[in-house]
Amino acid sequence: xxxxxxxxxxxxxxxxxxxxxxxxxxxxxxxxxxxxxxxxxxxxxxxxxxxxxxxxxxxxxxxxxxxxxxxxxxxxxxxxxxxxxxxxxxxxxxxxxxxxxxxxxxxxxxxxxxxxxxxxxxxxxxxxxxxxxxxxxxxxxxxxxxxxxxxxxxxxxxxxxxxxxxxxxxxxxxxxxxxxxxxxxxxxxxxxxxxxxxxxxxxxxxxxxxxxxxxxxxxxxxxxxxxxxxxxxxxxxxxxxxxxxxxxxxxxxxxxxxxxxxxxxxxxxxxxxxxxxxxxxxxxxxxxxxxxxxxxxxxxxxxxxxxxxxxxxxxxxxxxxxxxxxxxxxxxxxxxxxxxxxxxxxxxxxxxxxxxxxxxxxxxxxxxxxxxxxxxxxxxxxxxxxxxxxxxxxxxxxxxxxxxxxxxxxxxxxxxxxxxxxxxxxxxxxxxxxxxxxxxxxxxxxxxxxxxxxxxxxxxxxxxxxxxxxxxxxxxxxxxxxxxxxxxxxxxxxxxxxxxxxxxxxxxxxxxxxxxxxxxxxxxxxxxxxxxxxxxxxxxxxxxxxxxxxxxxxxxxxxxxxxxxxxxxxxxxxxxxxxxxxxxxxxxxxxxxxxxxxxxxxxxxxxxxxxxxx
Ligand SMILES: [Zn+2]
Numbered sequence: 001x002x003x004x005x006x007x008x009x010x011x012x013x014x015x016x017x018x019x020x021x022x023x024x025x026x027x028x029x030x031x032x033x034x035x036x037x038x039x040x041x042x043x044x045x046x047x048x049x050x051x052x053x054x055x056x057x058x059x060x061x062x063x064x065x066x067x068x069x070x071x072x073x074x075x076x077x078x079x080x081x082x083x084x085x086x087x088x089x090x091x092x093x094x095x096x097x098x099x100x101x102x103x104x105x106x107x108x109x110x111x112x113x114x115x116x117x118x119x120x121x122x123x124x125x126x127x128x129x130x131x132x133x134x135x136x137x138x139x140x141x142x143x144x145x146x147x148x149x150x151x152x153x154x155x156x157x158x159x160x161x162x163x164x165x166x167x168x169x170x171x172x173x174x175x176x177x178x179x180x181x182x183x184x185x186x187x188x189x190x191x192x193x194x195x196x197x198x199x200x201x202x203x204x205x206x207x208x209x210x211x212x213x214x215x216x217x218x219x220x221x222x223x224x225x226x227x228x229x230x231x232x233x234x235x236x237x238x239x240x241x242x243x244x245x246x247x248x249x250x251x252x253x254x255x256x257x258x259x260x261x262x263x264x265x266x267x268x269x270x271x272x273x274x275x276x277x278x279x280x281x282x283x284x285x286x287x288x289x290x291x292x293x294x295x296x297x298x299x300x301x302x303x304x305x306x307x308x309x310x311x312x313x314x315x316x317x318x319x320x321x322x323x324x325x326x327x328x329x330x331x332x333x334x335x336x337x338x339x340x341x342x343x344x345x346x347x348x349x350x351x352x353x354x355x356x357x358x359x360x361x362x363x364x365x366x367x368x369x370x371x372x373x374x375x376x377x378x379x380x381x382x383x384x385x386x387x388x389x390x391x392x393x394x395x396x397x398x399x400x401x402x403x404x405x406x407x408x409x410x411x412x413x414x415x416x417x418x419x420x421x422x423x424x425x426x427x428x429x430x431x432x433x434x435x436x437x438x439x440x441x442x443x444x445x446x447x448x449x450x451x452x453x454x455x456x457x458x459x460x461x462x463x464x465x466x467x468x469x470x471x472x473x474x475x476x477x478x479x480x481x482x483x484x485x486x487x488x489x490x491x492x493x494x495x496x497x498x499x500x501x502x503x504x505x506x507x508x509x510x511x512x513x514x515x516x517x518x519x520x521x522x523x524x525x526x527x528x529x530x531x532x533x534x535x536x537x538x539x540x541x542x543x544x545x546x547x548x549x550x551x552x553x554x555x556x557x558x559x560x561x562x563x564x565x566x567x568x569x570x571x572x573x574x575x576x577x578x579x580x581x582x583x584x585x586x587x588x589x590x591x592x593x594x595x596x597x598x599x600x601x602x603x604x605x606x607x608x609x610x611x612x613x614x
Contacts, residue, residue: 046177049215179214
């Protein structure tokens with residue numbers, strides 16, 4: 001009965017050419033051999049299973065061969081080569097530092113170094129896992145490494161270069177072995193399968209390659225394992241069952257659900273995946289991979305980036321035809337962000353579910369729930385542009401209003417001041433009032449006070465009588481009176497007006513307001529207001545701070561309402577989703593920029609009556 005030889009050993013490369021996926025290193029080594037510029041000591045670093053020891057052995061065999069071929073490959077015939085092939089060469093010494101890391105082990109090795117080779121030119125010492133050597137062992141070794149005999153070559157191999165002392169590193173030529181890419185591994189597996197008369201599906205080999213994380217040795221062991229389980233026919237199904245890998249069919253159906261915006265389907269499929277014991281993060285990474293595969297099919301030049309059998313490619317192509325690249329790119333972005341934030345999430349399941357819902361929202365069809373239109377429409381609006389809606393302040397209850405006035409009245413009674421001084425006091429009072437949140441009284445602006453003065457005669461009210469001491473107060477009272485009547489049953493005035501008329505009135509306001517607050521005037525003059533349905537006027541602002549400012553500036557709304565004879569008008573500030581990075585060139589632009597961070601300077605500028613130089 002034949003002894004079973006594991007593939008990793010049976011197909012271990014014997015020449016530099018056969019080494020998989022380390023072209024740069026094998027070429028360099030081969031060139032050094034050709035030009036006879038071989039260093040005395042090498043450090044091979046890199047992950048496990050990528051060919052470090054293999055390369056060390058090939059090098060030992062090659063430099064000892066008595067008649068190298070033209071391509072500098074060992075002849076496999078000479079005495080040295082045959083002894084290498086039979087594992088009987090005295091010119092190669094391997095020490096596994098993981099288990100032989102004491103000073104004595106190293107002393108033994110150093111003793112051997114003193115004896116020159118009997119056959120061949122070089123003695124090669126391979127010390128595997130060299131970072132495991134004890135400090136004392138390192139020190140014992142250092143001297144030999146510094147001044148080795150000409151026939152001695154040292155190859156140190158390690159997976160953890162950072163653990164090697166700098167004194168050692170500086171004496172070695174360092175080679176960084178890369179992880180082997182999936183394609184190379186899959187190709188090598190296919191070569192092995194061919195040689196072993198095993199029929200293997202490309203997807204099956206691809207999955208094994210992906211799972212091996214760049215280590216060819218691991219890939220070959222997995223390959224052996226699955227072959228022993230499923231015989232000489234290696235299928236995708238065998239592999240995913242054996243390795244407990246999520247079937248890509250899941251990704252096809254999840255993507256289908258994303259395209260159809262079918263959230264219930266997505267949640268149920270994900271539930272099934274979790275039930276089968278799969279990890280949420282692996283799922284989202286796999287989904288990202290799947291979406292990427294679809295995306296590369298969107299362009300002829302990138303199709304080659306998809307590693308799959310023709311049959312599989314057809315499936316991908318069918319799905320790729322059902323979705324546009326914008327959707328795929330956005331979906332990839334969501335998958336990537338979800339993966340990145342997965343560890344930090346406390347409710348990992350919900351974390352993935354939210355991502356799935358966001359993915360479903362990418363295509364604009366219904367969400368699979370009953371309230372279809374509402375859900376998608378609303379979220380679409382919110383995501384497309386952040387709108388700040390302006391609402392006219394709700395009328396305050398009469399009761400509340402009276403309560404808030406009481407303290408004011410008391411104050412008046414206590415100090416009935418002489419007429420001249422009173423005006424000053426009153427000014428303070430008005431300020432106080434506006435600070436307590438009664439913005440409403442200020443809405444109308446000064447011109448309105450005159451208007452109301454002409455129109456209305458004050459009604460009897462005990463509180464009011466005292467307040468009539470000063471002119472300002474009485475004016476205020478009138479104003480309150482008027483507001484009150486407006487609040488009660490304000491008649492709806494809805495005169496139609498055109499966009500042109502709106503722009504005209506808007507401009508009028510800007511001009512009139514220039515003297516009061518140039519910065520505010522320029523802010524609203526920057527863009528053209530737009531009349532939309534139901535007398536909603538949309539206007540653009542540069543940022544949210546500006547939007548907020550404008551909401552507090554009710555004089556604009558009042559002016560427009562009055563001029564257009566329509567009290568149903570509403571203002572809506574629109575902040576562009578993407579704040580363009582705009583460079584400030586002019587002084588006023590720089591000032592605006594500054595004002596965003598320090599709103600106080602606008603006031604300062606206005607109060608001091610400053611303006612920009614020419
Ligand atoms: Zn030879």
